[in-house]
Amino acid sequence: MAPTTNGSRWRFWLAAAAAFLLVLWLLNDILLPFVVGMVVAYFLDPVVARLQRLGLSRTMATTAVTVVAVLLAIGIATAILPPLFGQLQGLITKAPEYVVKAAMRIQPLIEPLLERFGLQPLSVHDLQAEAGQWAGKALAVAGGVAGQVAQRGVAIINLLGLLFITPVVTFYMLRDWEKVLAAIDSALPLDHADTIRKLARESNAAIAGYVRGQALVCLCLGSIYAIGLSLAGLQFGLVIGLIAGAISFIPFVGTFVGAVMAIGMALVQFPPEWMGVVKVAAVFLFGQTLEGNVLSPKLVGDRVGLHPVWIMFALLAGGSLFGFVGILIAVPTAAVVGVIVRHLLGRYRESGIYRGSTPG
Numbered sequence: 001m002a003p004t005t006n007g008s009r010w011r012f013w014l015a016a017a018a019a020f021l022l023v024l025w026l027l028n029d030i031l032l033p034f035v036v037g038m039v040v041a042y043f044l045d046p047v048v049a050r051l052q053r054l055g056l057s058r059t060m061a062t063t064a065v066t067v068v069a070v071l072l073a074i075g076i077a078t079a080i081l082p083p084l085f086g087q088l089q090g091l092i093t094k095a096p097e098y099v100v101k102a103a104m105r106i107q108p109l110i111e112p113l114l115e116r117f118g119l120q121p122l123s124v125h126d127l128q129a130e131a132g133q134w135a136g137k138a139l140a141v142a143g144g145v146a147g148q149v150a151q152r153g154v155a156i157i158n159l160l161g162l163l164f165i166t167p168v169v170t171f172y173m174l175r176d177w178e179k180v181l182a183a184i185d186s187a188l189p190l191d192h193a194d195t196i197r198k199l200a201r202e203s204n205a206a207i208a209g210y211v212r213g214q215a216l217v218c219l220c221l222g223s224i225y226a227i228g229l230s231l232a233g234l235q236f237g238l239v240i241g242l243i244a245g246a247i248s249f250i251p252f253v254g255t256f257v258g259a260v261m262a263i264g265m266a267l268v269q270f271p272p273e274w275m276g277v278v279k280v281a282a283v284f285l286f287g288q289t290l291e292g293n294v295l296s297p298k299l300v301g302d303r304v305g306l307h308p309v310w311i312m313f314a315l316l317a318g319g320s321l322f323g324f325v326g327i328l329i330a331v332p333t334a335a336v337v338g339v340i341v342r343h344l345l346g347r348y349r350e351s352g353i354y355r356g357s358t359p360g
Contacts, residue, residue, distance in 0.1 A: 009189075024322060031325050037169025039328055041177065043212060044069060048174050062174040070167050080238075087239040199339055206335040213299040214249055220295055221245040221254065221287050228283035229262055233276060235269055237262070244284075248291075249331070250308050250315075255291070259284040310334055 024031070044065050051061035173180070188196050222245020229237030244258020262280050270276030311331060318330030348354050 024325075028322050028325055033165040034169050035325050035328050037166045038173055040069070040166070040170045041173035042207075043215070044170070044174060045177050046208075048177075058178075059175055062171055066167060066171045066174065069170070080242075084239055084242065087236045090236065195343075199343055202339045202343075203336045206339055207332050210335060211331055213296075216299045217291060217295045218245050218248045218254070221248045221291060224287045224290070225258055225262075225283060228286070229280060232266075232279040232283060234262060234266055234280055236265065240265065250311050253308065253312075255284060255288050310338070 047065050048058070048061045051064065052058060056064070185193075185197070222242050224241075225244045226238045226241030229241045234240070240258060240261050243261070244254050246254065247257055248254030259281075262284065263277065266277040266280040311334060314330040314334035315327055318326030318328075318333070320326070322329075
């Protein structure tokens with residue numbers, strides 16, 4: 001057999017990567033339950049490994065973890081989704097009213113500034129019209145999405161897949177996780193296997209340390225904000241708290257957006273009783289303090305992190321290219337790319353291109 005040159009190997013791997021991206025793009029509409037199943041399996045694998053160390057077989061540990069996870073998912077969905085959708089619809093419907101109330105409260109404060117800079121005064125009537133158009137568009141988009149879900153066969157397949165295929169994929173991926181890793185390891189090119197294994201360990205540390213840890217931080221913060229705002233009596237506190245927790249995957253962004261939404265709603269709802277506004281602000285102050293001093297140090301720690309700007313770019317790029325599937329794989333892909341880029345930068349600094357030919 002003729003020896004393989006570096007050029008032909010690069011062409012092979014570039015062609016393999018292009019073929020993988022093409023298949024991912026072509027099968028994007030049906031990949032959702034499989035990607036979700038693999039993501040869930042990755043998150044649950046440490047639990048299965050711990051049960052194995054306690055004496056259970058891999059199959060028994062996988063069965064127990066999968067059954068508990070499915071029951072928890074059904075219970076949480078049954079308890080949260082109906083009030084969540086109700087609050088979301090109410091928030092969109094009443095948004096024009098709240099915008100007008102907020103504008104009327106801040107109008108006396110900003111009128112002097114507008115006059116000083118020669119800007120047009122704030123028109124509550126125009127603002128109400130704009131807010132009404134925005135709410136109508138939001139409801140129209142929601143209705144259009146619901147109509148597409150009802151009409152498109154692919155959407156129905158994805159919904160059924162999430163309900164029935166995802167638990168099956170999760171079970172088999174958890175049960176055969178070690179076999180899958182062994183099969184991938186045996187297929188690595190021999191002369192670069194050690195380097196690839198090193199990069200894989202670093203990538204797994206980045207994903208496990210940051211993505212798993214940050215997901216737990218989001219779950220904790222979403223629960224704290226949703227429960228705290230609801231107990232404070234804030235209207236739509238459940239949906240605002242869950243939105244703030246979900247966006248907290250991007251550090252500081254979730255807390256900032258949630259605080260602006262919640263405090264703005266509190267300023268419309270509570271005054272002249274200002275204690276309600278104080279309670280809402282205290283919920284976010286407590287959540288941010290807990291995140292900075294307990295949750296992030298314990299769950300994420302000093303592991304390899306990702307820059308917030310890189311996370312936002314990865315989420316937008318993944319969603320634009322592959323839809324919701326792209327959003328799911330965006331952050332793990334960004335973590336792997338970050339590890340590879342750091343490796344290539346290290347190789348560059350060791351090369352003659354960086355050091356030059358002059359010694360010392």
